[in-house]
Amino acid sequence: MPNITVDNETLEFDGTQRLLQLCLETDVDLPHFCYHPAMSAPANCRQCLIEVGMPQINRETGKPNLDENGQPIIQFMPKLQTSCSMDAVDGMVIRTHKSSELVKRAQKDNLEFLLINHPLDCPICDQAGHCPLQNQTYKHGPEGSRFEFRKVGKPKQIDLGPNVVLDGERCINCTRCVRFTEEISKSNQLTIVERGVRNYPMTPPGVEFDEPYSMNVIDICPVGALTSKDSRFRARTWEMSKTASISTVNARGSNCYYWVKDNKIVEITPRTNMDVNEYWLADEDRLDYHKFNDNRPSGPTISGAEVTWEAAYKAVSDCLKGADGSRVQFVGSAYATVEDNYLLSKLAAAVGAATPIYLAHTEAGHGDSWLRTDDRTPNAQGCERLGFRAANAADLKSRILDGGIDVLYVMEEDPVALGLCSVADLSKVKVVLHFYNTTNQTLPAADVAIPAATAVETVGTLVNDQGLAQRLRPAKSIAGVNRTLSMEIGKCRADRHGTPFDKWYDESNLINCQPGWISLPKIAAELNVAMNYKGPRNIMAELSSANDAFAGATYEAMGEFGVRLSEIGVTA
Amino acid sequence: MGDFIKHPFVDAPDRNPAPLIPGDQLVFTSEEKKQIQTWISRYPTADGAIMRALWLAQEKFSFLPPEVIKLVAEEVGIPYANAYGVATFYTQYFKEKKGKHVLDVCTCFSCQLCGGYDMLHYIEEKLGVHKGETTKDGLFTVQEAECLGACGTAPMLQITNGTFVHNLNKDKVDALLDALREGKMPAFTSVTLPQDEDEMGGNRRTDVNSVESYIVPPVSETVS
The missing domain is CATH 3.10.20.740 (Ubiquitin-like (UB roll))
Incomplete structure (x- = not known):
C-alpha cells in the first residue's frame, strides 16, 4: 500500500x-x-x-x-x-x-489578509460560535490587524431568495455556494460578480435563488455571509442544544440535527449520512418545524373537557371494553414510529380487531430524484412492514356512514383533514384520537383525545423509502420529564451548567403529552392486557427478532446511521 | 477607482432592471450564430467561447445589459450565471451604455508620474464631464484606467478597448478629440525603441506605416 x-x-x-x-x-x-x-x-x-x-x-x-x-x-x-x-x-x-x-x-x-475586509461584527453574527473563520483565527490567526484603513462596504441584507440572506461584507469568496449550485444542485443560480476587492456572490439580474435546496449554502458557508432568513437572529449557537435525529417531512428520512432553545425547535440542519442525504438537506426538511412548537395541546380531554391522564386512559379502555372487535377500526400512522404502530397492532389484536390500517399522504410530482419524495410521511414503509395497509378511502367512508364501525381508534392521524369523513359523519362513532396539534380537524369529533409526543419528543424507529431503519432521538423534552434524564437528548450549556433557579430557566414550553410507547401500554393495562416493555429499545429488540421484515433492526445496530432492512415482506 | 479608495462602498445591485434592448432586436443573425459555433468548436468545453461571444455581442449592441448576457449564454450553451460572472469581472465589457468613443486614460504609476492625471483632468475640463461620465452628445466617455502596458510611452490613453494613443500632451489631445469628432479614428501606431533607431530605421513592424519615435517621457506638473 x-x-x-x-x-x-x-x-x-x-x-x-x-x-x-x-x-x-x-x-x-x-x-x-x-x-x-x-x-x-x-x-x-x-x-x-x-x-x-x-x-x-x-x-x-x-x-x-x-x-x-x-x-x-x-x-x-x-x-x-x-x-x-x-x-x-x-x-x-x-x-x-x-x-x-x-x-x-x-x-x-x-x-490576516482574509480579515482585512471582513467586518468584526461577530457579536451580532449568526455564524459566531460555529464559524470556521472565527475558530481558525483563534487557533492560527494573528493577534491583531495591521490594516489601518476603512474596510470595503458591500451589499448587506440582500434576500438572495425566499430562504437565504446575503451579507456581502462577510464573504471571503470561497465560492462554496457557487460551486454548490453548479456541481451539486445544478441550479446554476449563483455566481461571483464584480472583481477584486468588490466581488461577492449574487444571482444574475432577474434570477431568484429559489431552488428547493437553497439553504444548504448556509451550512457550507464558512463565514456568516449566507444566513437563514427563517432562523437568523433567533438564537446564539451556544444557547441551543443539538440532537442528532432524522427529518420527518418526507419518506427519505434525511439525517439532521434539531437545534432547541427554551424547549422550542429553532433550526434544523443536515447531519452527514453518506447512505441517505450525504451532506445535504432539502429546504422543506428545514422549515417545517413550527408544527413541533405551535398549536400544541395542554393535556388529554374527554369530549373536549380536560382530564387527568389516568381518567383519559380509563375512558379509552371503556370505549374498547365492551366493543365487538370486528366493529372496532384501528388506524395506525405513517407519522408515528414503528414501535408505537407495533404496540397499536398488539392492542388491536387484544381487542380482537383487524390489523390497523394507515393513511397514505402521497403528493404526486412533489418528489425529485434526490432528497424529496412523493410520500410526505416518514414511516409508510415501516407501516407496510408491520403488515398495515394503506386505507381504501371510499371503503372506510362507506363503513363509517353505514354504521359498520362502533369505535374508531386513530393514532396520530387526522382522517377529517384528509377528507375521509366529516366530523358529523363521526357523531355515532366513538372516536379515540392520539394527536399532535390542536389544529387536528378530527379533534372536535374525538370522545377521548390523547396528546401524543411528536417526532422530536419521542424515541423510536422510522423506516425510509429505501428500507433504511433509522433512529429518532428526543430533541425537546415533554412535561414531567427532566430534560437531562432523557439520556439521548442533546444538551446545551444551560442543561449542563444551569439550574431551575437561574432567571433564564424556562419551563413554559414543555408540552403535556406522552409518546405512544408510554400511553399505549397504560391503556392496555386498563384492559388487563400485558405490555411489559422497559421502553422502545425493548420493543424494537422484540420486533427485530419476531418479524423478519425488521430483522437486525435493534437500537444497537441502528446506531447513528441506521440499518438497511432486507427486502423480505415488502409488498409496497 | 480613486473615489473608491476614499469611499470604499460597493453599491447594492439592481436585481430586476428593466430591459434596455427591445425584444425584437435581441437576436443573433445566422452568421453571428455560425461564428459563435466556430469559436465553441475550438475549445474542449463550450464555456471557453464565452469571452469571444460576449465581445461579439458588445460590438453588436454597443454594451452588455443583462438581457444581452443572457442571450449570449443561451447561444454559447452555458449557465446565465456563469456568463454574468464573466461579464462583470472584466471592465472592458461595458455593462451600461457608454459614449461612442470610450477614452481610457491610464493613471497607473508610470503614467501618473509622467502626467496621466494632468491629461485626464485636461480631457475632463475640455469635454465638461467627470471621469466615468459621458458627454451630452453621447460621443465621449472618459474613464480612468489602470496600467494598459504602455509605460514606455507614458502618458497614454486607449480608445474604446482598441487603439492606443501614446506620448500624450495637450496639443495631441486637442487633435485627437477633433479627429474623433470628425469620425477619424487614429491609426495603430508603432513606437520605436531607442536601441532600434540605428537598425531597421527604427521600425520593428514592417506592416504599419504610422511610427512614432521614442521620446523621453515628460514629468507630471504635480511632480517637482
Missing part, C-alpha cells in the same frame, strides 16, 4: 486521495475554507498551504539519494502547495503547521 509521511509520521493510504482530506481523516486539523469533500477544489482561499516534498532520486542509479544518516534526502517544492488540490503520491513527505514554521506563518498571514 502506498505510504505518505505527514509531520514525521508515516501513514498508509488507498487510491486517489487529496492531501487535505487525508490529513483531516488522520486527525491533522488543517485549516481550510473553500475545500468541501463533495465538491471540486478551486484552491482559492489559500488557507490549507503545506510543504510538500519527494525523495530526491539519483538520475543515474534511479535510487534515492541518502544523507549521512542513511535517510533519503527529501526535496521540498520551492513554494507552499495547496493541500486541497494536490493528490497524495507514494513516498510523498508533507509538513503541516504541526512541524513547519513556514506553514504556520502562511496560515497566520493568510488569515
Whole structure:
C-alpha cells in the first residue's frame, strides 16, 4: 500500500486521495475554507498551504539519494502547495503547521489578509460560535490587524431568495455556494460578480435563488455571509442544544440535527449520512418545524373537557371494553414510529380487531430524484412492514356512514383533514384520537383525545423509502420529564451548567403529552392486557427478532446511521 | 477607482432592471450564430467561447445589459450565471451604455508620474464631464484606467478597448478629440525603441506605416 509521511509520521493510504482530506481523516486539523469533500477544489482561499516534498532520486542509479544518516534526502517544492488540490503520491513527505514554521506563518498571514475586509461584527453574527473563520483565527490567526484603513462596504441584507440572506461584507469568496449550485444542485443560480476587492456572490439580474435546496449554502458557508432568513437572529449557537435525529417531512428520512432553545425547535440542519442525504438537506426538511412548537395541546380531554391522564386512559379502555372487535377500526400512522404502530397492532389484536390500517399522504410530482419524495410521511414503509395497509378511502367512508364501525381508534392521524369523513359523519362513532396539534380537524369529533409526543419528543424507529431503519432521538423534552434524564437528548450549556433557579430557566414550553410507547401500554393495562416493555429499545429488540421484515433492526445496530432492512415482506 | 479608495462602498445591485434592448432586436443573425459555433468548436468545453461571444455581442449592441448576457449564454450553451460572472469581472465589457468613443486614460504609476492625471483632468475640463461620465452628445466617455502596458510611452490613453494613443500632451489631445469628432479614428501606431533607431530605421513592424519615435517621457506638473 502506498505510504505518505505527514509531520514525521508515516501513514498508509488507498487510491486517489487529496492531501487535505487525508490529513483531516488522520486527525491533522488543517485549516481550510473553500475545500468541501463533495465538491471540486478551486484552491482559492489559500488557507490549507503545506510543504510538500519527494525523495530526491539519483538520475543515474534511479535510487534515492541518502544523507549521512542513511535517510533519503527529501526535496521540498520551492513554494507552499495547496493541500486541497494536490493528490497524495507514494513516498510523498508533507509538513503541516504541526512541524513547519513556514506553514504556520502562511496560515497566520493568510488569515490576516482574509480579515482585512471582513467586518468584526461577530457579536451580532449568526455564524459566531460555529464559524470556521472565527475558530481558525483563534487557533492560527494573528493577534491583531495591521490594516489601518476603512474596510470595503458591500451589499448587506440582500434576500438572495425566499430562504437565504446575503451579507456581502462577510464573504471571503470561497465560492462554496457557487460551486454548490453548479456541481451539486445544478441550479446554476449563483455566481461571483464584480472583481477584486468588490466581488461577492449574487444571482444574475432577474434570477431568484429559489431552488428547493437553497439553504444548504448556509451550512457550507464558512463565514456568516449566507444566513437563514427563517432562523437568523433567533438564537446564539451556544444557547441551543443539538440532537442528532432524522427529518420527518418526507419518506427519505434525511439525517439532521434539531437545534432547541427554551424547549422550542429553532433550526434544523443536515447531519452527514453518506447512505441517505450525504451532506445535504432539502429546504422543506428545514422549515417545517413550527408544527413541533405551535398549536400544541395542554393535556388529554374527554369530549373536549380536560382530564387527568389516568381518567383519559380509563375512558379509552371503556370505549374498547365492551366493543365487538370486528366493529372496532384501528388506524395506525405513517407519522408515528414503528414501535408505537407495533404496540397499536398488539392492542388491536387484544381487542380482537383487524390489523390497523394507515393513511397514505402521497403528493404526486412533489418528489425529485434526490432528497424529496412523493410520500410526505416518514414511516409508510415501516407501516407496510408491520403488515398495515394503506386505507381504501371510499371503503372506510362507506363503513363509517353505514354504521359498520362502533369505535374508531386513530393514532396520530387526522382522517377529517384528509377528507375521509366529516366530523358529523363521526357523531355515532366513538372516536379515540392520539394527536399532535390542536389544529387536528378530527379533534372536535374525538370522545377521548390523547396528546401524543411528536417526532422530536419521542424515541423510536422510522423506516425510509429505501428500507433504511433509522433512529429518532428526543430533541425537546415533554412535561414531567427532566430534560437531562432523557439520556439521548442533546444538551446545551444551560442543561449542563444551569439550574431551575437561574432567571433564564424556562419551563413554559414543555408540552403535556406522552409518546405512544408510554400511553399505549397504560391503556392496555386498563384492559388487563400485558405490555411489559422497559421502553422502545425493548420493543424494537422484540420486533427485530419476531418479524423478519425488521430483522437486525435493534437500537444497537441502528446506531447513528441506521440499518438497511432486507427486502423480505415488502409488498409496497 | 480613486473615489473608491476614499469611499470604499460597493453599491447594492439592481436585481430586476428593466430591459434596455427591445425584444425584437435581441437576436443573433445566422452568421453571428455560425461564428459563435466556430469559436465553441475550438475549445474542449463550450464555456471557453464565452469571452469571444460576449465581445461579439458588445460590438453588436454597443454594451452588455443583462438581457444581452443572457442571450449570449443561451447561444454559447452555458449557465446565465456563469456568463454574468464573466461579464462583470472584466471592465472592458461595458455593462451600461457608454459614449461612442470610450477614452481610457491610464493613471497607473508610470503614467501618473509622467502626467496621466494632468491629461485626464485636461480631457475632463475640455469635454465638461467627470471621469466615468459621458458627454451630452453621447460621443465621449472618459474613464480612468489602470496600467494598459504602455509605460514606455507614458502618458497614454486607449480608445474604446482598441487603439492606443501614446506620448500624450495637450496639443495631441486637442487633435485627437477633433479627429474623433470628425469620425477619424487614429491609426495603430508603432513606437520605436531607442536601441532600434540605428537598425531597421527604427521600425520593428514592417506592416504599419504610422511610427512614432521614442521620446523621453515628460514629468507630471504635480511632480517637482
